Amino acid sequence: METLLYEASLQGNVTTLQMLLQKDPLILDKVTLNQHDDMPLHVASMLGHIDFINEILTRKPKLSMECDSQRRLPLHIASAKGHVDIVKALVSANPDACGARDRDGMNPLHLAAVNGRYEVVKELVQAQPHVARAMVQKETILHLCVKHNQLEVLKLLIEEIVGDHEFVNTKDVDGNNLLHLAVADKQIETINLLLLDTKIEVNASNNNGETLKDILDQGPRDHVKDKQIKRALERAGVVEADHESLLRQVPKKSISKMGSSDLTKNDVSWIEKKKETMMIVAGLIATMAFTAGVTPPGGVWQDTEEPVMGVNATNGHTAGYAIIATDRASEYHAFLICNTVGFVSTLSIILLLISGLPFLRSRVFVWILLVIMWIGTVFMSLTYVISIVALTPDVTSDTFLHTIFGIVFVWLILGVLLVVGHTITLIKFLCKKSSCCS
Template sequence: MEKMNKLLYEASLEGNVTVLQILLQKDPLCLDKLTLNQLHDMPLHIASMLGHTDFVKEILTRKPKLSMECDSQRRLPLHIASAKGHVDIVKLLLLVNPEACSARDRDGMNPLHLAAVRGHCEVVREVVRARPHVARAMVQQETVLHLCVKHNQFEALKLLIEIVGDHEFVNTKDADENNILHLAVADKQIETVNFLQLNTTIEVNASNINGETPMDILAQGTRDTKDQQIIRCLTRAGAKTESLFEQNPSKIGFDNTKYHNKPHIKKDSKNNDDWLDKKRNTLMVVASLIATMAFQAGTNPPSGVWQEDSTVDPPHKAGTSVMVSNHPNLYHTFLVCNTVGFVSTLSIILLLISGLPFLRHRVFLWVLMVIMWIATTSMSITYSVSIWVLTPKPEAQPFKNVVNGIMLVWIGLMTLLVAGHAFNLMEIFHKSPVAKKKVALSPVIIQHT
């Protein structure tokens, strides 16, 4: 028996398939007996470690259940092949039993963890493809991404994020509530920090158990030439610091305000542009609708047009408005208000599509809004006149009282709006010298940086 075991051991070291076949012909249970009697130096584990693909294939063909046998460290052959990066053997083992991906060794690590910390990207790809959920398994409250950063395996980290990189997975925290950005910044892995900031939804302002953000972690380290690159990367992503930079910004040799003001300026500028774009789009839509209504009302006035000529009272011609003959004063009011609304909205449309640069300023946008208020007021008067003309006289008096009340409310609302926006304009003009002063100082700040 000892001789048989020795021959199996030597065959597994050499990957000698012929010897294995001869031994199995003599005793088909020799592999089972060896596995039963010892927990180390098992042929399948040895061949998986040394990369003897044909030898592993021969064993799996005859004894596929041996793929789930553990050694003294509770490692399966898949653990060993993954740690060594033998992709072909990993594929064979996964084909026999893909559930081996979830098995953990004595340290709590599954085959994916072992492959990732050693940077075997092809093995990582095969294991995740076989069982994607194993990527979320944690060992000692750390994800496989934490392990990649700790062992500086950027390519494996990149691959895992590309395959499984949802928001929750990327932002999972360890026992100290550090996300992977905390660890990358602490180890000053510039490539990893850049990748996380540009290609993931990593939370750059997440706090760990001590309330420290990644920027705070950077402030605690020694001064290094890599610091400035990491600072620029983090500030582009809107990173903040809780307290350490404000207390001692010179600790890592940079002015906190110099780096933290610029992102906010860009962010405020972007928000301002978004607000202006939304307002312009809204004005364009509303102006187009009002212009359409005004044109329709002007070409087809209330009560319609006369269908034929007549010399009797009131005299009229075919195609002229009935309203101008029956209600001349109201018709003039209707025509003036409708024309004001039509011309106002056409002016807004023309200005918006002209693309003039000064229209991107808030003041000119507010001017367009004032014109829109005039247009809407004119159209409301046009509507009131139209309903008044179309309503029979006995029922007109109650309607007149209602219209008067509505008009008073409308005038009050417009007064409040005009007053509010006038106050805003005054406040902006009042603050403009300060803004100009900041703009004048900005070249000095930029030159200093």
């Protein structure tokens, strides 16, 4: 009988339904016990069999509140499918169904909105206006309309809540209002609707401090749409991103020290890129220095030999000790000093960058990091030279010495020029800052 009932719900066969109810008046109640997805009222709501549904609601109106495995009521399914007559019948049978939420937290109105069911949205809003204000994971139904590009439904809902500026300006979990979402997706008609028919905040920023123009600039390029959107935003009074959003991301104490001119958008971007680059390079150099320290040039002794006195005297050695430390002690000491300086300097950079201290956003601090990085790279270069000298048999060759030291000298000059260049840039920046402050 349950199989016959399922087939009747697929076909919308009211005659078969009546026959089955005559044989077993409880058959509808029995099939709802396990909350399967093939319950008659759910199946008929999906397929649009209004007469079949009316027959069930006349006999068992409470079945309209039975959930399936996804906690969906028949009204959820009918709303998503856009069956207006069935929506009316289900709402009439139990108006409370309008506020019921499925497993994703969505009520029937939410599903109708994201699927663009205009007439269903209109019916549900008229029946239970308060359900339009229910939030889904910190998103309003207006957010859902913009995200799913349902312009007509959005117009209808804005008309229904006209005057509620707080609801229109509600932000999602990322701090985006409706305009942020519309600009990110380049929905020109939606942007015009929001700018003309609502009092939405046009200069609001999201949790990342991004304004509408920031979001537009960061998105994929579409010159035609971008031009139209920029024109619409300018007419609405959208201004260029000022320091406000960036200042909110920096502790107040550091702001007072460094000044607002340190915190332009380009400065912050430059500082962050430099810090990311230095973190990567410092990690690489620290790894090289550590490897060189534990595996010195020439390797380590594999056995232990006691010192021998006499004509064939030897100094002896101990297993695990560096060979170069025994044979060329002065060169090993120079190698160890240079390698340690390079290792410690790069570790200092890593430690400072991960500390999160407020002065890390200063250009002066970035310059200091660059100098430390230069010191680390210079001493790692000297470590390389010492290693090559220690591993090369004929180090007294003029050609060898001139080539190696010539290359290193040129490289050192280049490093000095870069440091001097950054120093001059920093001085100019500080001078400009002091003149602006005065």
